[in-house]
Amino acid sequence: MDDAAVLKKRGYILGGNLGEGSYAKVKSAFSDRLKFEVAVKIIDRKKAPRDFLERFLPREIEILARVNHRSIVKTYEIFETSDGKVYIVMELGTKGDLLEFIKSRGAISEDVARKMFGQLSSAIKYCHDLDVVHRDLKCENLLLDKEFNLKLSDFGFSKRLSRDENGKVILSKTFCGSAAYAAPEVLQGIPYQPKIYDIWSLGVILYIMVCGSMPYDDSNIRKMLKIQKEHRVHFPKSKNLTVECKDIIYRMLQPDVSRRLSIDEILSHTWMQVTTDE
Secondary structure (H helix, E strand, C coil): CCHHHHHHHCCEEEEEEEEECCCEEEEEEEECCCCEEEEEEEEECCCCCHHHHHHHHHHHHHHHHHCCCCCECCEEEEEECCCCEEEEEEECCCCCEHHHHHHHHCCCCHHHHHHHHHHHHHHHHHHHHCCEECCCCCHHHEEECCCCCEEECCCCCCEECCECCCCCECCECCCCCCHHHCCHHHHCCCCECHHHHHHHHHHHHHHHHHHCCCCCCCCCHHHHHHHHHCCCCCCCHHHCCCHHHHHHHHHHCCCCCCCCCCHHHHHCCHHHHCCCCC
8 A cells, every 4th residue: 555545444535745764754744633734754674774774773663752842843653564664653843843944044043042042942852851862963864843842853763771780871882873963972982971972962042043054164074073173163253153152062062972062061151041021
């Protein structure tokens, strides 16, 4: 049976294409039960690599079934057909992703960025408190709903932390994510603390929000790594960023993992505490 027929049996009317990869695609669909549009991620087990099927997909499904937070894309149902296709029905980001938003509108004001980044940070705190790490935080994985609230999506590289018998986190070794958002320790192939890696990516995301550009040029990884390890962060003068905003970004983009902010330190940072008249 084709996708449209499979989904029709489950009460969905298939819509257009939202994205396509070599073994997965995302389509929109209308749900009869929910009475609104959803996104359906369709994974073809026959085309997917073994590593993905054995390690990443089971983790993603297990985590999606567990997480429930207003700033994380909701998963409505997950089912599989006998011919090896997995369907993950999720909340649709009706206003697209954060990257498209910034490309079309440019840098975001600190007030709007604070609201969106606050939503993202609360989602990451929720995950980290559950010992779940995302490991692929980037603007394309942050969707916007009709009110421009930010929703974290794509848990394809996520995992639950494993600990040794003394309760110490076992370090990760897998390179996950995109080079432009990857922390220096990950780029260097050093076993890393996944929660601390997520924080670096948050720093890159906030920089992109308020500056409208990438903090580092990933066309030359070796050069980029050198700049990162020297803890150099260049803020465009034209953006007139507040001292507090630069400080929080600078402390997230800290190459020394023992000094990088934790998610609780981000949430209690002075920049996050500024209240604006709504």
